[in-house]
Amino acid sequence: MPILEGKGVTKYFGGLAAVSNLDFNVEQGEALGLIGPNGAGKTTLFNLISAALVPKSGIIRLKGKNITGLKPYKICRMGVARTFQTVKVFANMPVLDNVVLGSYFGMSPGLSSSDAVVKAEEILEFVGLSEVKAIPAKDLTLANQKRVEVARALATDPELLLLDEIMAGLNPAEVGQAMELVNRIREKGTTIIMIEHVMKAIMNMCERIMVLHHGRKIAEGTPQEIATSNTVIKVYLGEKAHAGS
């Protein structure tokens, strides 16, 4: 049974179909890459899965259970955590508190306050932010703020982690560190869906890639298949131009 499954998922913004009649499957433990040009509906799909938006039609199932129409906090407590394309850290709160919130309210609520702090500290150690745990999140670099978001998501004990462009805006060294972090999260057995424009990362880390364009799935397959697919090349680079015409 797939951990996440969508059937005919559709969402309109006004008259525009941001996601239209989309079917998808995510298997337990896999890393699925989500790519597509700007406005293809990738983040909208994340918003639909995490219940920030309600689909107009279609259903989304998590481990076989219909989760369409549930509230975001419920989705989180069922084991789906996410990060945001534009960072949404709790800017004036210390890094540690950002993460403690996740361990208080996530999949296993009811932790005592000292246990929640211990857990948050372990996660900060895991993502490499122990040294800045007392600093307000707003004073961190972008790369580290993205790490805070990942740590906050991990603190909720997710089985499925949605990573929305965690490498955008990072320099090559930071991209390398972020890739290494994602690999370590995968080793823990967490299923990952990642939206990314950094192709190196997508090609190296995902077993499977889904390509969206105008809210529709136009291709799906292994990184090799996607890299050589004519449809995908057309969507990204346009039709082949004929010299002289």
Add this chain to the structure above:
Amino acid sequence: MDIAKVVSKRSFMLWVSFLVLILLATSPLYAPEYTVILLTSIFMYIVITVSWAMFSGPTGYISLASAAFFGVGIYTSAILGKTLPLPLIIIIGGLVSFCLGLLVGALTLRLRGVYFIMFTFGLVELLLHFILWWEVNITGTTGRVVPTMSNTTVYYLMLIIFVILMLTTYFISRSRYGLAMQSIGEYEEAAAHTGVNVTTVKVITFAVSAFFMGAAGTIMATRWTYIDPRIAFNPTISFLPVMMAIFGGAGHLYGPVIGAALFTYLEEFLITRFPYYYMLIFGIILVVTILYLPDGLVGVIQKLWKRILEMKHADT
């Protein structure tokens, strides 16, 4: 070293609070009647301001419904005053406010920013005119007489509410719900996706803060003896806690307390000394505070404290 410092600072604060509390509790024994009455007003404003800040401080939702909850307390007192003992009325007044807070919170806390502010303020006007209409058309009166209590009784009741409120605020701010409210104020969407049931947290806290405002209203009504809807639902009561909290520093536990206390005292002082210019002077003080002390008085005190500590370190 750090931990020792924190612990000693905390126990120091605890002792100071305890001493102040004993002084306050015994003040009717030796202080003049006027002081006791002034202290009652101060505590009334502190209770309203602290309960306002309990919700609006961390979440950033600016509520102007304080006068509505306060007024509900006043009317509870006026309606039940002759039949029930006061402590029971206080609890009932608080509970009625609490329920109104739940209802209003559930309806309006989906609104954000200026819409929430306008709606909460509209609630005050709505209740005012509804009760006015009710009194004129159904009961055929406009005012009501509230059984009075001695100044000392009113003072002690207000002091008790104040202490309960401070304990509640303290424990909420240190609990996971305090953290949740802070995260809602920072980024509500992110808080929801981190597992926080944002609606419940907001509505419950809003209702708890309404409870204390209602309780304060119930007590104060007994001091005013005569009330009508315009006295009970006075819009000023909605604006004062906002100003007092900003004046003292809304982001700290003691900020609203200090703000409300100084503000009330200042008002009293200016009214008696400069009856004609007091509003003008008051306005100037407010403008200066907002322009130059964005973190309120507590912010200034903390900055000074830091500077003193740094000087000490420089010496050694």
